[in-house]
Amino acid sequence: MRRGGSLSNTLSITESLELSKNNTLVSSNNLFELGFFQSQSKWYLGNWWKQDKTVLWVANRNVPLLGSYGVLKFMKNNLVILNQSGDQIWSTYLSGSGVRSSMWAELHNNGNLVLKYINNPTGYVWQSFDHPTDTLLPGMKLDPVDPSKRLYSWVSSDDPSAGYLWLGIMNYPDGIFAIDVTNYRMDTWNGYRFGDLPPVFQLNDNADSFLMNTFPNSYSRLTMSPDGFYYIHTWVPGVNVWNMSFSMREDACYRGRFNTTCGSYSICSKNASCHCIQGVTEKPEGGCIRRNALKCNEDIFEKLQKMKLPEDGECINGSSYSVEECENVCLKDCDCKSFALVESRKSQRVCVKWTGVPKGMRTYTFGGQDLYIRVAASDNEDHAKTNGKNKDLDPGIIVLIVLSCIILLGIVCLAIFCCWKKHKRSIIQGGPTQTEIVMSEIDTPESFQLMEFGVIFEATNHFSESNKVGQGGFGPVYKGTLPDGNEIAVKRLKARSSQGMAEFRNEVTLILRVLHVNLVRLLGCCIHGYDRLLVYEFLENSSLSSYIFNQTRSPLLNWEHRFDIMKGIAEGLCYLHNFTSPPILHRDLKPSNVLLGRDMIPKISDFGLAQMMETGTTEAAMETAVGTYGYMSEEYAKDNIMSQKSDVFSYGVVLLEILTGRRNHEYCIANPGDSLLDFVWRRWKDGTGLEVVDSSFHDDSFIEDQVLRSMKIGLSCVQQNMHDRPSTRTIVVMFENGPRSEILDPTRPNYNLTRADSSSSPVTVTDQSVTINEATLSCTDAR
Template identity: 35%
Template sequence: MNTTQSLRDGETLVSTGGSFELGFFTPAGSTSRYFGLWYKKSPQTVVWMANRGIPISNKFGTLNVTSQGILVLLNGTNNIVWSSNTSTTAQNPVAQLLDSGNLVVRDGNDNKAENFLWQSFDYPCDTLLPGMKLGSNLVTGLNRFLSSWKGKENPAPGQFTLGIDVQGYPQLILRKETRIMYRVGSWNGQYFTGFPELKPDPIYRFEFVFNRNEVYVKFELQNSSVFSRLTVIPSGLVQLFTWSHQTNDWYVFATAVVDQCENYALCGANARCDSNSSPVCDCLDGFIPKSPSEWDSQNWTGGCIRRTPLDCTDKDGFQSYTGVKLPDTSSSWYDDSFSLVECEGLCIQNCSCFAYANLDIRGRGSGCLRWFGDLMDTRRLAEGGQDIYIRLAASQSGVTGEKKRKKKTHAGVIGGAVILGSSILILGIVFCIRRRKHRKNGNVEDRKEEEMELPMFDLTTIEHATFNFSSSKKLGEGGFGAVYKGELIEGQEIAVKRLSKSSGQGLNEFKNEVLLIAKLQHRNLVKLLGCCIHEDEKMLIYEYMPNRSLDSFIFDPTRRKFLDWSKRTHIIDGIARGLLYLHQDSRLRIIHRDIKASNILLDNELNPKISDFGLARMFGGDQTEANTKRVVGTFGYMSPEYALDGHFSVKSDVFSFGVLVLEIVSGKKNRGFCHPDYNKNLLGHAWMLWFNGIPLELIDECFADSCTPSKALRCIHVALLCVQQRPEDRPNMSSVVLMLGSENPLPQPKQPGFFMGSNPPEKDTLSNKHQSHSANEVTVTLLQAR
């Protein structure tokens, strides 16, 4: 189908091989019309649809291809119901339904998949077809996940989603809204550890790809005559269906969730679930129930705690378990270059390492997977699974760690003793080097270094790297001190945050930032390389961001032009994913409390990275909010409940994110902006435009002609939802990420908080008892909240 053709309701498009058909349909029991594709042999089995959340009420819909290569779905009044997108232009755009079930838009006769302008395989609904990727492009941010129907008659996205969680070692997870319901597990080289039914057989071949650019799973059929699909049904079950040519119907080949042990963390921390035992939950060896009374009443969610604390020496041992579904890997560490023996050596040297296992079970096993902290969602499998080694105190393990490691020749690693000896020698050398560096910093206590678990740089090294903190190396200055560019002897570029001696950030804030960032690993968080403490000097050493901070682009009359619309949406999506990790997916729940444009750094590919964790607060697993008398943050980004009452939560960061999105879209600062016609700041201006039905007038004029109006409107819509007055009205970051990445209808926003005009200068702080805030938007600290 080309630009001169339309596909009207009642007409269909069939793939070349006759496997799939494309057109308008009505689900059973419904009167609404949807545009989608289905199996030619099974018209009731719809595998993809365009307008699943926005039905058409009559039979006058049409699908067109524009000259830009965009698919446009129109209703009877020629209003756009749904459209695709593309970042490139085409001379002769053509829409084609492939026999794989992939609806693609290509340029003329160019059939190379990497050159497709758009493809439905990138936007799955509830079904994974052979050849379709499920996972994320780590460069573009595209996330492919499955979402169930709301019901048998309603194809709108339902409560259940299946996708790959990229925190720690990637794993396949089923969620009900934001709550993890079932963890399929991590890939062990043959299958996901919690779904051994997916191991290779004569019909299916599953493939898992994980590299610096992307992470995904897909499956292929060994026999092209077989029809098969993996679907998340409305009840939340994940099922693999195969077509029977004898009965002309589908049958269930495998179901992922089959018993109560598949309920995520049913037994709590440091326990193992076994559906063939009674009771099904049991503490791991060396652990006892945290609450014996609740455990006896079969409430296992509190989990287990150690019977005896670890010795944190090489006398600790490891208890092996075979045939298990490995614990949650979201806080794990992995490396495919280490053997199992080397992996044990690494684990025993780190007191926070609780367990280790092979990354890949093929052959004799390879790679190293280590867990830090409590072990969640471990279960015994009737078949499949793999071995894991869980750390115990020497007094609990029966034999010392040293003796147990000597006995572990059954691990099948040839030459283990030689490798282990070499590992110990290397570790000893590293230890000596670290001790030597420590002695150069005579006033740095052992406890601080152990606490931070980061490389300690000596002052001489940093002075040499920055030309003795030369003004020519100065990148900028914030509320807590200056930042310098440096270069280590080996050539690595670094950024040095040198805290001012008069800074409000004392040793506690400094250690807070070190401890927090050291435990956080995400592509949208700045990487902390180490720190330096020497007498009154306190410094943090980061990876160097060549493009500096976001504010140097979006608020600069010249540089703003370098951030076109696609780059800005990429930055918005990256910040959202970084905040989602902090709020939900990291081992610790972190409230940043100072999200602003100057704290978003850009690498050489303009990927955003959240920085400056000096004001961040760590919450416990169940804690979601807190109060403080010490209000910290930046005017213009603080939420009302935080600025006025000292009440902060994840919703405080959501408010700041909403302000930041409006700044990115408009190119204007919230603080200091005042519309000439009505006394409103940027939030008030955006709200008035929205209220009057002209929100797109907010868009920065430098890219107004090149942006995608529907995407821009969605960003503004989501931002206004984030800056609503009441915290309970704002979405959480998991919902924000879903809203930004989908085309589903959104609720109408309510009036923003702080949407009036700029205050007079004398009232420009949260409390006029304090000094007024300077124009460079440095972070402020107020000791009393009203």
Template identity: 35%
Template structure:
């Protein structure tokens, strides 16, 4: 019996050792975390708590970091008191206080309970938010926590962590930098909510403000534009009990954090899973204009101008000599003192970062008109503005004495009404009126000169064209040859002699051959007075014919846009039909995105530039050109790239023009490229601008992924690229679509937006797809996007997507009369 008792005691002891050595998310007073042994890991596996050394291996700290990477330690317990060896133990006392003990059982660090209540069943738990919380039993309400690390931030602001004040307890939560990258002790810099005047977010160096993000205007800090991110939501709370800001992640599988580094820079990082590293998304302060009071009082800073500082209207430099020496610290002073009566007025300035609000007064319910009246009544009031910009504006902000730390922001900025003496305001308005008159005269003179210049250019162009037409065979004989083939339309293009083109291409030498498409071979040539050209020569065996040739000549001659290839002329002679284009040195897009070596050239910025350029070219074709043009064969090989990798849409052989009120059309002769054709066109022969939108969406997905839509293979399914992208989207794994060569240089929110737009463009129903004007706006703005619906053609077989639509009683005849011509 005694042997059994000893055995039971032994196994109980062994079990207790195992419990303290395995990774748990909680500890109780009977458990501990030892250096070199156990650790806490949050239930979802995002965060880990344990011992670490940032620099000197003999200096040990208890910290929390992401399990995916130890590069960013988000919280340190004993940042001011490192352990000198590896014998540290973290325990939870019976009264709910966490204590860190050294080798002699001395307390190195302990938590401070925010409540006087004695817990019945204290538990310390590492949550999936990265918060280390001490609670009583299973009470998971944050307001009932006995203590939490989120109340004592170090240098990192995590999602759902509050930055600011609790007026009830007097607790201030603020970020403080490490002393250095190897020393987590509190450094010189901090990020706080400054409660003087109207609360605002500031970066401090010691007790001095280094940079000011500004007060909350209902959308973001009024002094800084926060880029809209579909994965982030920013909030600011200001009431009788609290004043704090925080941000939340809408997708918990994505990791974000904000870090105040030892040099005083606030940086936002995002975890890039495929590269297994943190990417820097934003930095504050980002330029000199974000340095607090760089330009002194009553001046503005504009980083895009030189000099970057300028006095407000009605003010002049206080120290002109220093100002000319690029020392703006003394700021500006009024040219005319305020009269402090009803004669004073206000000058409205737009697009500004509002001044420092530490000496401001505010009212949340007052209208802007009431705000103006309140300012006029106080002789010390120098400016006013709306407190909240949402819904047309509400609330009132008043400034007193000098206006400090103003910046020109442009469109995201706010309106500020600056007080001026009546005489000064009248002088300013009169000067502005005269300046407007001068500008009007300048515009009239400039327009006249422009008309004269254009007339001269047109005359020179006419003479040049006439000279070219007189080379070799006369224009009349060439036109006669062309007319005999049925070409009656006015081409409005220079016609080159065959001999000239043959000489330019070295008699169509194979050494000058650039490639070959459905039209025929393409040659590089050099024309005297013009330079490099590309010559498309219609092959006798071409799948395209004279109709496509005429179509391209007639349509593209009338189109001018920086994202459309420029047609210089044509050659129609001796049964030859050729198109002469500007030469594109980087050839076509498909030679880059589908080539493993060349695709490395296309970083993220080049790819989005190409996507947006194609979108603008299509928008011009659909809405802004003299003719409404539907391209009908938009694909990677028909996108040419110039010296700077700017895209130009080419090959208008299959294009169709629409009248002003025409929406769509139908054909029984379906010609295009499998993988790019829309469902309604490929199955029913119906095409519209939305057919081009579908092709554009396919192009976007191909540019982002580096994979072809048609012929795409994946070991886990039989979808094409569209189907694969849709599968990743609904499984919340869209980033897996991205080309590996793009991942290291791109911002996550921008990538997701482009994938989102691509999927909106390839939706099954044409009415669900956006038009190109909406697409261009989606790509360049930060507005919320609608949810995409299921795309068309999830596989390479059109029958899979169109079977439900085949309801015609004579479907056999319809298919017989339809000609599919793949290109």
């Protein structure tokens, strides 16, 4: 593409842009440039991002200049493009008469080309933002009633002509706004965002149009691509690249040309897994079918959260509904199979019902809406029996776990024996080194890599200080970039005489079996001389503490994000306590040890102090209490009694800090004899709990009842008596079942930092800056 030198950001009636002179307009902030560019031997007038020439808007996309001559100029109160023959191939098509000398064009700092009169410099008579091509910029609109306010993809990556694929916003007869891609209904509007798309739109209630939000010091664009998918890119200053912050292509539910992979009564998740909704069972040939027939007056509704709403709903006429009122309307109609309360406009909610078989359903990680599905009452009772907090493991699963443990024990014993034999033979015959033996005997999955030291050395820029992203008690953490472009986090363990090669092998083998979406994932390891390196996935959004305790970044975590983070941490902790064999105690849960990945999904990290429990035991005595003051329970800090309920206490502190944006330890220091836990409890007790909530995340997703319920869960977790705290299984159920799950009123935590610090036993306090996963797992003696 050929582009040229610049004039200024304005064009008067006496000036012109000529293709042969390669002159352009440049916005005053030097970010946007408008001029002629070439593609496939054809010429177009376009507006591009000046730093990397990404084309954002094309004027004559369907009528290109075929020769090397073209000019942009004013003619009869219009901005026009003329070809070599003097024919007009594009125009702003303004009607009416006026004085030629009064008009001029200006390229604004947001990339908008506007035409205006000199005597009205703040107004305009035409703007390019009203005529989008394939890209939407902040300040541009999509209009449900105006087909011209749609994005049409390029035909190909080098052909700007309008393709047949388009993206728009539709206002459907059922009262639901949704993103529409070439007549396929995609993500629905919940009053704040479309599906799990980042909240880049805001609804203009007066005009029913959607404006792309402008974010301070940030430039984003939404593009409809020729591949049929839409993307959001954000410019990264300094690095000078567009970072893809959202990709529809990554959503497996939409990959098959927008056909979901799941059938009736089944839900598709973003990773393309399908699962049947409550009240139905999987058919042998695939798909789902109801277990029990519906009985109109006896049925109940099951709430599904973060859902895409089905098509072909019927909007119920009437004023703004409540959930109960909408449910009653659907319950009286035996043909009504599901309903939802939809916020079509701000503070205006309509009741929508569906009579057909639920199909094409999908769930989001964030966003979406509550969908209520009709199920037989007997199915709900079956669900309660099999999913309650006292759920027993299936006998088959127990047998499988036992057999797995026996096999694992046999493998470990065999590995130790082989290691000894090879080591003995190497002494006599000069065989492989101990490092080579260890690396060859680690039983690893295909996704795990035994990495070469040189690769890691180059990826971290020779372990340079500029790549250092953290420092913990077990060694520094470096950010690295592999040759394939993937980013990693490398923990370089300090050489410790207490940890030999066999222990390192055991450590890696164990951590590989801790796999959960809310736990940081180990990708590989390396042993090189005295260097022992653990390689983890790199999480771009840093730690939870870098948001909730930072006034500038705190508003980036709205209530919906915080609520999902609290649930995610609980699910990760529940996995460690209940679904690993033997169970694992984290022992140092705090905001700096919770990392945030893409879409702000929380991942528990830093297993450097983790401890394995004997299977079947609930608590153990430790020689030394380790952890971070402010997060350690009193029975652990004072008496060295560690249990799953100690982790629950730490989780409760983290939850209350997420709600308040304040550190418990700092509050205790500033208010001797008091604690953040007791302060929140007093406010909750006297009915003013919302007053202690961090005001920086009050937004459209803020739900007062949900906030107060979360506060109650947090206070239940920090009870002074460990037996009064809920288990992690119960916490997960409390979040999943919402108001249907009863929570006993918590008593005063009575937490005293000074009392907890007065332990007669040795206590090891960790550095709160540690933010990367490390596994140092050892077995404890059961009480």
